Amino acid sequence: MADPTPPPARGELPVVALTPGGTPPARAPRSDAAENRRKILDAAAALVAEQGPDALTMNAVARASGTGVGTVYRRFGDVGQLFSALLDDREVRFQEAFLAGPPPLGPGAPPAERLRAYLHALADRFIDQRELLLAGETAAPVARYAHGSHLGRHAHMAMLLRQLRPGTDASLLAHLLLAPFAPSLVTHLTRDQGYTAGQFKAALDTLLAGVLADA
Structure with missing residues (x-):
């Protein structure tokens, strides 16, 4: 059976299935x-x-x-393996969208448009799946920064920032732009404080405007 995963765009990171052991599956089922x-x-x-x-x-x-x-x-x-597979499945779907999907989230749009589309798509995902992501964060609150999903997000964002602001510390900027996406914070803001997805994304646009100023 052919691999259904589309090839990554040139210069992009490959999509990797994040199995519990951290390795892609050996063959298609x-x-x-x-x-x-x-x-x-x-x-x-x-x-x-x-x-x-x-x-x-x-x-x-x-x-x-x-x-x-x-x-x-x-x-x-067991339930633990099922939960891990569920987290990984949602992450791989998201990876496919921003690595090989249509622009502006996928390749083909200017880097500023892609970065904004990426932040908005990430906001939608974290808000829609906040219960699932919050449970994953609760299980390993510190390890999430070393997990393949977070590393993939950081690498993608840093790549776009290097294109926009050559000579700056794109890695640090990527970490700071990802900081609002702690599942506990997203849950607190949208469930407990009542902020809408639109308000959340408008605030991200304000942060992004500061990063892109004079770029």
């Missing part, structure tokens, strides 16, 4: 196994979004996905 995996992950994501991470049990996911509980166990082993 059979079509029926891939279909079951997708159904299980989509059902798990819906459970977390609607009821919170505590609702993520193997039996609940089996019922919600219409698959046997034995299939869920064979595919993912």
